[in-house]
Structures are given as structure tokens and as C-alpha cells.
Amino acid sequence: MGAGHAHRLYRHGHSPVHALPPHTKLAAAFAFVVVVVSTPREATWAFALYAALLAAVAAAARVPAGFVLRRLLIEVPFVAFAVLMPFVAEGERVDVLGLSLSVDGLWGAWNVLAKGTLGVAASVLLAATTELRELLLGLQRLRLPPLLVQIASFMIRYGDVITDEMRRMRIARESRGFEARGLRHWGVLAKSAGALFIRSYERGERVHLAMVSRGYAGSMPVIDEVTASRAQWSYALALPCAALVVCLLGWVL
Amino acid sequence: MGPVTTAPASLEVSGLAFAYPDGHQALFGVDFTVARGERVALLGPNGAGKTTLVLHLNGILSGGAGTVTVAGLPVGRKHMAEIRQRVGIVFQDPDDQLFMPTVREDVAFGPAAAGLKGVELERRVRTALERVGMADFADRPPHHLSFGQRRRVAVATVLAMEPEILVLDEPSSNLDPASRRELADVLRSLDVTVLMVTHDLPYALELCPRALILSDGVIAADGPTGELLGDDALMRAHRLELPFGFDPRSVTMGA
Numbered sequence: 001m002g003a004g005h006a007h008r009l010y011r012h013g014h015s016p017v018h019a020l021p022p023h024t025k026l027a028a029a030f031a032f033v034v035v036v037v038s039t040p041r042e043a044t045w046a047f048a049l050y051a052a053l054l055a056a057v058a059a060a061a062r063v064p065a066g067f068v069l070r071r072l073l074i075e076v077p078f079v080a081f082a083v084l085m086p087f088v089a090e091g092e093r094v095d096v097l098g099l100s101l102s103v104d105g106l107w108g109a110w111n112v113l114a115k116g117t118l119g120v121a122a123s124v125l126l127a128a129t130t131e132l133r134e135l136l137l138g139l140q141r142l143r144l145p146p147l148l149v150q151i152a153s154f155m156i157r158y159g160d161v162i163t164d165e166m167r168r169m170r171i172a173r174e175s176r177g178f179e180a181r182g183l184r185h186w187g188v189l190a191k192s193a194g195a196l197f198i199r200s201y202e203r204g205e206r207v208h209l210a211m212v213s214r215g216y217a218g219s220m221p222v223i224d225e226v227t228a229s230r231a232q233w234s235y236a237l238a239l240p241c242a243a244l245v246v247c248l249l250g251w252v253l
Numbered sequence: 254m255g256p257v258t259t260a261p262a263s264l265e266v267s268g269l270a271f272a273y274p275d276g277h278q279a280l281f282g283v284d285f286t287v288a289r290g291e292r293v294a295l296l297g298p299n300g301a302g303k304t305t306l307v308l309h310l311n312g313i314l315s316g317g318a319g320t321v322t323v324a325g326l327p328v329g330r331k332h333m334a335e336i337r338q339r340v341g342i343v344f345q346d347p348d349d350q351l352f353m354p355t356v357r358e359d360v361a362f363g364p365a366a367a368g369l370k371g372v373e374l375e376r377r378v379r380t381a382l383e384r385v386g387m388a389d390f391a392d393r394p395p396h397h398l399s400f401g402q403r404r405r406v407a408v409a410t411v412l413a414m415e416p417e418i419l420v421l422d423e424p425s426s427n428l429d430p431a432s433r434r435e436l437a438d439v440l441r442s443l444d445v446t447v448l449m450v451t452h453d454l455p456y457a458l459e460l461c462p463r464a465l466i467l468s469d470g471v472i473a474a475d476g477p478t479g480e481l482l483g484d485d486a487l488m489r490a491h492r493l494e495l496p497f498g499f500d501p502r503s504v505t506m507g508a
Contacts (some may be wrong), residue, residue: 023268153354160396161348206349207437212312213342214363215334221365223358223374 009071009127016235017061017129021228022138024236029126031240033119035247037071041111043250048117053242054121061129070122077114082112123156132156150220154207162200257311263289263418263446264273267478270470271317279305279482280317281470287368287418289324292447294457294478296456297467298492306467307420310448311340324417338367345423347403353394354369355385356387356406363414381413382406401432405439425453438488454495458504461508466491479504 017025039046058068089105130138136156169192180189208216215223228236260496272278284496287293297303308314309321312328321328323339342470344350353359371379382388385405395403404424411419422441425433433456440447440460451457457464457478464478468491470494474481481487482501488494 001265012478096336106472136354157354157396199415203349206346207352208315208343209308209344210350211352211362212313213337213340213344214410215366216362217334221362221368223361226361227334 009124010131011063011067011128013062013129015061015129017057017125019190020129020232020236021141021226022130022134023140023141023226024228024233025126025130026138026142028236029122029123031237032122032243034175035240035243036118037116037249038117039247041107041114041252044110044114046246046250047114049246050243051121053116053239053246054125055080057125057239061125065127068121068124070226072117072120075120079113082109082116083108083226085112086193090138112158134226141221141226146219158200158207161203162196165199167194182246260289262286262322263291263324264448265320265322266306266309267320267322268495269306269309269317269319269321271309271314272500273305279470281468282319283467283472285465285472285475287446287448289446290444291463292330292449292461294461294464295448295450295467296454296457296481297489297495298452299373301467301491303467304422306397306424307342307450307505309418310418311337311342334367338363338414338450339417340420341416341418342420343407343411343422344406347400347407348396350407350410351403354394355391356382356393356395356398357391359406360391360410363410364444367414369489377413377415381409382429384410384412384443386435399432401428401435404428404432404436408436408439412443416445418448419443421447421449421451423451423453424449424452425456452493454493454501455499455504458501460484466493468492 009069014177036050037048039050044138055065058065086101086105088098091102091104093100094103094106095101127135133156136149136153139152140146173192175186178185178188179184257378264285267284269280269283270278271280272327283302283306295303295306304315309317309506310323310328312330312333315328323336323381326332326335326339328336351359353362357378360381361374364374364377365410378391385408387402387409390398390406392400397405398406408419408421408424418476421440424436428436437456437460440449445459449457449461461478464474464475464481465472466481466487471490474484474487479501482495
């Protein structure tokens with residue numbers, strides 16, 4: 001697609017993974033995450049195999065490891081509390097490096113960390129190989145309620161417009177000598193936020209007017225039909241199917 | 254361009270009056286006709302009721318007195334889809350008009366809403382973008398274009414619906430001189446009826462042989478654009494001012 005406008009999560013490429021229809025990739029990533037989450041936490045080797053599967057996908061998509069690892073950092077705030085679990089959880093305790101840790105807590109932390117990381121890694125790979133626009137088409141194809149898809153697509157379209165409006169308001173504030181320093185200035189910021197809301201709301205009304213003028217009657221017309229062949233489906237579903245085998249082994253062994 | 258007598262007029266407005274729910278009356282009986290193929294400027298000061306009038310042309314506002322007829326079809330609930338396809342409104346802010354993630358999809362929106370699909374839809378989109386010289390930008394998101402380009406794409410989104418009449422709300426606002434000229438070239442090259450709402454008087458003179466002045470909710474004057482702009486008393490009475498140093502009598506118009 002077009003040049004130089006892609007989202008920063010997206011990594012331009014022509015790999016076989018990039019070429020798969022978006023809804024097959026969405027379904028594959030979702031199924032993969034479900035399988036990972038339902039794996040027993042004691043089957044540590046299973047998680048290593050999952051990671052290997054994702055590494056294989058990354059290699060097929062020609063996404064470098066560094067790219068994925070850097071983007072994995074996003075989960076840090078979410079898993080931070082996992083680190084606390086061994087300290088606060090109840091039950092049998094074990095001594096590690098002079099610290100008394102809960103065995104249950106350790107397992108819990110491992111569970112959150114491993115499953116979270118794998119889930120985020122799968123999403124990062126999905127985002128790196130699928131453009132935002134395509135993701136929306138995929139969601140539409142997967143029969144997500146059309147209203148949700150419309151809302152998401154407007155968010156993408158108007159995110160920049162509203163950020164720009166926000167920036168102009170900030171410049172206007174600062175040009176008149178305002179600087180947000182303390183609690184006393186929160187009132188001004190709150191009013192700006194309110195004004196921004198009203199502006200956005202009014203823009204929404206104008207956009208709706210323009211849509212109605214061009215024949216909008218409540219549902220978006222389908223412009224791009226995305227279709228997937230059986231081969232593409234089986235290609236995309238190879239990942240969750242392999243993961244499912246690992247998961248079943250994890251339960252059996 | 255003389256009125257063509259065989260075809261029905263592109264636009265016929267008669268006795269149109271409208272008051273907003275809050276009691277503010279914006280239109281007090283507006284009458285005019287635009288023949289097929291004409292380019293007409295609708296001039297008027299701020300608050301004259303220009304936007305209110307425009308929103309009546311495709312039935313967004315209604316409920317007052319009077320009628321609007323587009324190519325023989327009365328604007329009303331019965332033919333709304335048909336009317337909205339025939340009257341293409343280009344709004345003032347292209348960011349309001351271009352709401353889809355890419356230019357191509359935005360241009361396709363109108364025809365697709367009317368039920369067009371596949372090859373025919375592609376053809377419409379390509380033709381519309383070629384007519385405004387934006388065919389190379391089809392896969393770009395609208396917010397990555399310059400303002401002038403966005404305005405031209407906005408015109409294309411409406412052209413793709415193959416309208417009977419193109420209604421432009423302040424087409425030259427916020428455009429730099431080069432984009433202004435490019436848009437003028439595009440508008441001149443189109444063979445559709447155009448109603449251009451503006452207070453950019455030189456632009457009206459350049460593009461529209463005929464002009465209407467809307468003032469206080471009525472049509473105060475209707476005639477050749479050059480004559481109206483040259484009538485100082487008329488202009489002053491309706492708060493229309495020419496830019497400094499601009500003399501409409503000294504402008505020689507091309508063909």
C-alpha cells in the first residue's frame with residue numbers, strides 16, 4: 001500500500017506472512033493465545049515450544065528478533081505485579097538467595113509472565129505483518145459488529161486530527177503565557193479537555209452530515225472484500241494447530 | 254451559457270423559507286433556477302443563510318415552506334437516496350468530508366452506498382480521481398495530503414456519484430494561490446452544473462458567469478457576475494467588499 005504512512009508497529013515487507021489475508025491471521029493469533037492460556041503452568045517445556053513456534057513465524061515473516069523484543073517491553077507495566085506475587089502469596093515457602101518466597105506465588109508469577117509474554121509476542125507479530133487498515137477489514141470479515149469496526153476506523157482516521165487540535169490548543173495556551181505547573185492549573189487543563197471534547201463532538205456531527213449527504217443510511221458499504229483460499233487458511237492455522245498439539249501433550253504428560 | 258430549454262433545470266428553488274427550532278428564521282422565501290450546465294455563484298455576507306440554503310438542496314434540512322426540485326425530482330422523503338446521489342455537496346472543511354482511511358475508499362463510499370460494486374466501482378473511483386488530478390494518491394490516507402489536495406479529493410468523492418449538480422461551500426477557503434488556481438482549473442474542466450457558495454468575489458468572477466446575492470434570507474440580486482460586482486451601491490448594501498485594488502471592470506475574461 002501507500003508509502004510512508006504506516007503505523008509504527010507495522011513493518012513493511014513482502015513475506016508470505018505479510019501476504020496472508022488479515023482475517024486468517026487474526027483468527028490464528030486469537031486461537032494461539034487461547035491455546036497458550038489453557039496450557040497447564042507446570043508444563044514449562046510447552047511454553048518453550050510455543051516460543052519456538054513464534055520464533056519460526058517471525059523468521060518466516062522476516063521480522064528481526066530485536067524488533068519483536070523491543071516491542072515486548074510494552075508488557076512491563078502489566079507484568080510488574082507478577083514479580084510481587086512470590087512475596088505476598090500464601091502457602092508453602094522456599095528460600096532463594098536468603099529470601100523467603102511462596103511456592104504458589106512463584107508458579108503464579110511464572111504463569112502470568114509466560115502466558116503474557118507469549119500473548120504479547122503473538123500480537124506484536126500480527127501488528128508487524130498486518131496494516132491497521134487490513135486489520136479492520138479482517139475484523140469486518142470475521143463478523144465483528146459493524147458498529148465496532150466503524151468506531152475503530154474513525155479512531156484511526158481522526159486520531160491525528162484531534163491530536164493536532166490538542167496541540168494547537170496547547171500552543172495557544174502557552175502563547176498567552178500559561179504553563180501547567182501545579183494543582184492550581186488543573187482547572188485550565190480540565191477546561192481545555194472539555195473544549196476539545198465539544199469540538200470533537202461537533203466535528204462528529206459535521207462528519208455525519210457529510211456521510212448522510214453521500215447516501216449513508218446506517219451501515220458502511222463494503223468496498224474491499226477480503227477472501228482467503230483454503231490453502232491460506234491452512235497456512236495461517238498451522239500455528240494454532242501446532243500449539244494445540246503441544247497443549248494436549250502438556251495435559252497428558 | 255444560455256439555459257437549455259429541452260432538459261429540466263438542474264435546480265429549481267421556489268418560495269423556500271425556513272426557521273430553526275430555536276425560532277431563528279434563516280430563509281424568507283428564496284426563489285431561483287439554475288439551468289443544466291450553468292456555473293452560478295451564490296454570494297452573501299456571513300449569516301445570510303447560505304449554509305442553511307445548501308443543506309436544503311439535498312434534504313438534510315426541511316420542514317419549512319417552499320420546494321426544491323433537482324432535475325425535475327422534488328426533494329423529499331420519497332426520493333431521498335436519489336436526491337443525495339444527484340446533489341453533490343462539497344463541504345468547507347475537507348477533514349469533515351474525508352472520513353475513510355484511504356482516499357480510494359473515501360471516493361468509493363458514495364457509489365458503494367448506492368450499491369455499486371467490483372469493476373464498475375473501481376472505474377468510477379479512478380475516473381473521479383483522474384478528473385481532479387489525484388489518481389496517484391488513491392492509497393494514501395487523507396490526513397497525509399496537503400490542504401489543497403484534500404479539497405480536490407473532496408470534490409472527487411462527490412464527482413464519483415455522477416451528480417446532476419455540484420454544490421461547493423467556500424471552495425477557495427484556506428487555499429494558497431497555487432492550489433486555488435489548480436482547483437479553478439479542475440472546476441472549469443468539469444461538465445456538470447455548479448453552484449458555488451462563496452464570499453471570495455474574484456474567484457466567483459473567474460469561474461461563474463452568473464451570480465446570486467443572498468442577503469437576509471432572500472435573493473437580493475441575480476445577474477451576470479461582472480455587473481453585480483461592478484455595482485458599488487448593491488455591493489455595499491449587502492456587506493460584500495472587493496479585495497483592495499481589485500476592479501471587476503478591469504478584468505478581461507477568457508472564453
